[in-house]
Amino acid sequence: MTEASRREQIQRALAVHKDDPEAERREFSLSRGPMTLPIIRLPLSVPVLNTKSFRIAPALLDHPDAELVANDPDSDRAQKVVADLVRSGHSNASELRNSLHEQGQAEPGVITRSGVLINANTRCILMRDLLAEGRLPVDSIKVAVLPDDVTPSELYDLEAVLQKQPDLKDPYDLVSELMMYQTLNHEAGMTEQQIAARQRTTVPYVMQGFNILRLMDRARHLTEPPLPIKSFGGAKGQRENWKSLLSSVDAADAEGHKEAGDEILRSYLALHLLASDGVHALRGITSEWIEDHLLDALADTGDLGTKVAEAIIASAEDAVTTPAAVTAADDVDDGLDLLDFGSDNEQPSTGSHARALLDLALAATKAGPLGKVELSGGTEASSGDVISVLAATSANVLKDHENRLSAGKKIADPATLLRKAHTTVVKANKALSRVVSVPEFADVAGEVEALLDDLEAQVKEARTAVRRVAKP
Structure with a gap:
């Protein structure tokens, strides 16, 4: 369906709505102020999914068809990419699908005059699926229609505001939230103060979000290829870990030791790959934690742990005398450049235990649980077993670290x-x-x-x- 056809259908529905004084209308909060919008019903084939939705932005950034979606957002292929990302990215898709089947659509989506859905993309997709299965009695979606003069910045702002409404049961993950702030700032031209006011938060919280997103981009470019930024948004409470990382890395950078800051990030990436990056687990961690604690703890677990520790030590020693490869191409275009994010491709001059641990974690996760990973001396081990011993030992070391911090606080409490x-x-x-x-x-x-x-x-x-x- 062409944009002209979509506009025509929407205009016909609006004309019918205008002649009916009892037709539904609702007030929405636009950045220009409150506005009462007409509520109409459209066939499910009319709306176009929002390719710029904050919800899918992290996954779309590293998607192989990202350029196609950006250049031809209304095409069938682009719309399918968006639909697949929306389905996979919604944590309550199954529950929402059942609710739509049993109770129907409760809240209207919001749509532009050209037919682009600002929100309710998940509901539209799931209702299309139900309709195709013969489980939806009516081929229609309820939408509030925006005025024709709505601006792109107002659309970005409106989606961000709608996401804060309590009836939406699947909040944005950390990366989606941070990319939303950055887009509101760069694309919608909103100041930090305006973003904080519309999102009902504080300016320092928004500014911290900008800094965390930049740190994520720096971290993901420490591997080749760069890790998908979407992977940083999964676990609940990850913002606390990134706050701790930001503080530690900023302190290292302020002393002129950027490589020390990268070492902290490499440690985090390894733990992230091993799923040992739980909330508060990294509080106060330093770039020396591997040498000081992890290697001995691995050796204490048995033969495999000893071999893994030896492999980490050997890899770090080899890297001291072997020039390190550049971690990312100078001309890499990761999509974040639009948000003034550049990847830093400085070439480290020395090896490190953190780099060795990260390389081993990457190799093991890439091989999969049934694969093999090469350790020192040409020996091989089950990648699944390597991941298990690294994950369990790292988790124990971090727990001991947290307990020591807690004990230290208790000892200091009386004097404090x-x-x-x-x-x-x-x-x-x-x-x-x-x-x-x-x-x-x-x-x-x-x-x-x-x-x-x-x-x-x-x-x-x-x-x-x-x-x-x-x-x-």
């Missing part, structure tokens, strides 16, 4: 709390000096004295506890 208490008591003394001569203070002096008596008792108890500690 006493410092706060000391500061408060000093302030209370100053406050007393200002009011002791005021006659009205006599009414509350007894209460203050009782609090001081209790404070003295607490201090005595704390001092007794400290004196029981054996001195070195």
